Amino acid sequence: MAASGDKNCINFLRQVLPDLNLRWEGYRKVRRQVCRRIRKRIHVLKLESFEAYRIYLKNHSREREVLDGMMHISISRFFRDTHSWDLLGEILLPALAQRAALENRPLRCWSAGCASGEEPYSLALLWKHKLSEVFSQLPLQIIATDANELMLQRAQRACYSRGSLKHMPVNWLNESFLKQGEEYFLNTSIRNRVSFHRQDIRKEMPEGQFDLVFCKNLVGMYFEKPLAIEVFAKIVSRMHSGSYLLLGNHEPFPLEEVPDIVVFNKGLQVYQKKTT
Ligand SMILES: C[S@@+](CC[C@H](N)C(=O)[O-])C[C@H]1O[C@@H](n2cnc3c(N)ncnc32)[C@H](O)[C@@H]1O
Numbered sequence: 662m663a664a665s666g667d668k669n670c671i672n673f674l675r676q677v678l679p680d681l682n683l684r685w686e687g688y689r690k691v692r693r694q695v696c697r698r699i700r701k702r703i704h705v706l707k708l709e710s711f712e713a714y715r716i717y718l719k720n721h722s723r724e725r726e727v728l729d730g731m732m733h734i735s736i737s738r739f740f741r742d743t744h745s746w747d748l749l750g751e752i753l754l755p756a757l758a759q760r761a762a763l764e765n766r767p768l769r770c771w772s773a774g775c776a777s778g779e780e781p782y783s784l785a786l787l788w789k790h791k792l793s794e795v796f797s798q799l800p801l802q803i804i805a806t807d808a809n810e811l812m813l814q815r816a817q818r819a820c821y822s823r824g825s826l827k828h829m830p831v832n833w834l835n836e837s838f839l840k841q842g843e844e845y846f847l848n849t850s851i852r853n854r855v856s857f858h859r860q861d862i863r864k865e866m867p868e869g870q871f872d873l874v875f876c877k878n879l880v881g882m883y884f885e886k887p888l889a890i891e892v893f894a895k896i897v898s899r900m901h902s903g904s905y906l907l908l909g910n911h912e913p914f915p916l917e918e919v920p921d922i923v924v925f926n927k928g929l930q931v932y933q934k935k936t937t
Pocket residue numbers: 733734735736737738741773774775776777779780806807808809812860861862863876877878879909
C-alpha cells in the first residue's frame with residue numbers, strides 16, 4: 662500500500678471529494694494528513710487498495726459518513742490571524758457592544774467550526790482583558806459549534822500546548838492559564854463563558870441572531886461552491902444588520918451569490934452585513 666504512494670490517494674480524493682461536496686483546492690495543503698487517515702481506515706477494514714475502498718464505499722452507505730469525518734481538518738491556534746483580532750478589540754467589538762447595550766440585549770457571537778476551542782476562548786479572553794470593564798453590565802454570549810465530537814471534548818477540557826498559545830500576550834497567559842508539565846489549562850472563569858454544541862453546519866445552526874460570526878477555515882475553504890453559497894446565505898440570514906463575519910485568510914467568499922453582505926476589510930477577511 663505504501664509503495665503505491667500518494668498518487669493513488671490523490672486519484673481517490675479527486676473522485677470522492679465532489680461526491681461529498683468538498684473542494685479539492687481546499688485540501689491541497691493537508692492532503693497528506695487526509696491520505697494517512699484513509700490509509701489507516703483501509704488497513705482497519707483489511708482492504709487492499711484505494712480502489713477496493715471506493716467499491717466498499719459504494720456498497721456500504723454508512724461508510725460515507727466515516728469518510729466525511731476523515732475530511733475534517735482541525736488545525737487552529739489562539740489569536741490566529743493576529744491583525745484581525747487587533748481590529749476586533751480596537752474597533753469592531755466596542756462598536757457592536759455599544760449597539761447591543763443601546764438596544765438593551767446581549768452581545769451574541771458564534772464561532773462556527775471552533776475546533777478545540779482556541780477561537781471562542783480567544784474571544785472570551787479578548788473580552789475579559791479589553792472590554793469587560795467598560796461594558797460590565799452587558800451580557801456576552803459566545804456559542805461555539807463543531808461537527809467533530811472529539812474536538813468538542815478537547816475544547817471542554819481546555820488544555821493546550823505552548824505552540825497553540827504563541828500569539829497570546831504573556832500576561833494574559835499567566836493570568837488565565839495554569840501550567841502543568843508541558844500543558845496549559847485554561848481557567849474555569851473563561852471556560853464558562855463559552856457554550857459548545859455539536860452541529861454540522863450543513864444541517865443546523867444555533868438559534869437567534871448574531872453580532873459577530875467567525876467562520877474561518879471551514880465553509881469557504883473546504884465546501885464546493887454551491888454548498889458554500891447555500892451555507893453562507895444561511896449564516897448571513899442569522900446576522901443582525903451591520904454585524905460582522907470573519908473568514909480565514911485566502912478563503913473565497915461568493916459575494917455575487919450572497920448579496921446581503923459587503924467587504925469591510927479585504928486583507929483581514931472581514932465582511933459586514935448590509936444595514937437595512
Ligand atoms: C480548520 S478547523 C478551523 C478552526 C478555527 N475556525 C480556525 O480557523 O482556527 C475546521 C473545523 O471545522 C470543523 N468542521 C468540518 N466540517 C464541519 C461541518 N460540516 N460542520 C461543522 N464543523 C465542521 C472541523 O471539525 C474543524 O474543527
